[in-house]
Amino acid sequence: MRIIFAGTPEFAAGHLQALLADGQHDIVAVYTQPDRPAGRGKKLQASAVKQLALQHQLPVEQPLSLRDSDAQQQLARYQADLMIVVAYGLILPQAVLDLFPHGCLNVHGSLLPRWRGAAPIQRSIWAGDKEAGVAIMQMEAGLDTGPVLLSKALPIAAEDTSASLYAKLAELGPSALLECLTDLPHxxxxxxxxxxxxxTHAHKLSKEEAQLDWQQPAKTLEQWVRAFNPWPVAWLYSATQEVIKIWHTDVVTGDASQAPGTILSADKHGIVIQTSAQALRLIELQPAGKKAMPAAAFLNGRSEQFPIGSCLTGPHHE
Structure with missing residues (x-):
């Protein structure tokens, strides 16, 4: 088939790489987001998909929108049979979906209909789901609403962060896509x-919601910490009202007689804070302007931030 590929980040580039390596189809054009300023120098940076496309001398298109007729006419000129969309970042209007005999396929990082939307990988960990996966979907005008051609699931490990689960799904997705293309009519x-x-809907993450709420059970907070790693990173206000990022925690026995947010202990093994059910032990913390470090190193010179017996505030209880 003649295929147009549309995608932007590294996750999408892995799918394009798999299509190129497979060699069964003709990639006639690659669509990706316009170059964006990145890094300290704010130089324009090409997306991972664009970089890969240029390495393979593929035509690259970077329209700001696919809603105007000029962009749609350009798309039609490629006379593709199918468009494959992976984390592209632009809305495809009905006029675009109708351009291709086989329509548009989307590779989505969840087991649809669970977690439609922008942050399915993070939301699945955040909610304590037992499994995640990818779905190959026939695109419709709605957000992730189309019929599912093929799903592949994998277990979410107890230690999985968004970064590690993202890496697993980045391997699962391309193989599922190739399997689907081997017999698309079927x-x-x-x-x-x-x-x-x-x-369920996987809304975009925000820095505000990454603040730890001590009125939640410790298990829920431990899931939040893994879900928000590597972005936006879970955080709390210390006893001195400094913002501390939290990278690694576990659940330990607490003291139900103490109010949620109470610091039960702070030593080389970690900082233990009571929640609404059990306690959360902070194992790896990051003070402002510093690198992440173990609790023992953090407390060395900063013990006033977690005095035993004091009570930390949460987002709704200041």
């Missing part, structure tokens, strides 16, 4: 319409 014919009663 998979399209048996595509499953998404059950509306099972839909």
């Amino acid at each position: 998979y399209a014919a048996q595509a499953q319409v998404q059950d509306p009663s099972l839909v």
Whole structure:
């Protein structure tokens, strides 16, 4: 088939790489987000997908939108059979979906209809899901609403962060996509319409919601810490009201007679804070302007930030 590939970050580049290595189809053009300023110098940086496309001398298009007729006419000129979309970042209007005989396929990082939207990998850890996966979906005008041609699941490990789960799904996605393309008419014919009663939404992450809330159970907070790693990173206000990022925690026995947010202990093994159920032990912390460090190193010279017996404030309880 003649295929147009649309994607932007590293996750998408892995799928393009798999298509190129497979060699069964003709990639006639690559669509990706416009170059963006990045790094300290704020120099314009090409996306991972653009860099890969240029290495393979593929035509690259970077429209600001696909809603205007000029962009749609340019897309039509490639006379592609199919468009494959992986973490592209632009909305595809109905006029674009209708351009291709086989429509547009999307590789989404969740087991649809669970976690439609922008941050499915993070939200699955955040919610304590037992498994994650990828879904190959026939695109419709709605957000991640189309019928699912193929799903592949994998367990979420107890120690998985968003970064580690992202890496696992970045391997699972390309193989699922190639499997789907080997017999597209078969998979399209048996595509499953998404059950509306099972839909959940994976809204974008915000720095505000990454603040630890001591009124939550310790297990929930431990999931939050893993979900928000590597961005935006879970954080708290110390007893001296300094913002401290939290990279690694575990759940330990607490003292139910103490109010949530109470510091139960602070030593080389970690800083233990009571929650609404059990206690959260802070193992790796990052003070402002410094690198992440073990609790023992943090407390060396900063013990006033976590005095035993004092109570930390949370987002709704200041």
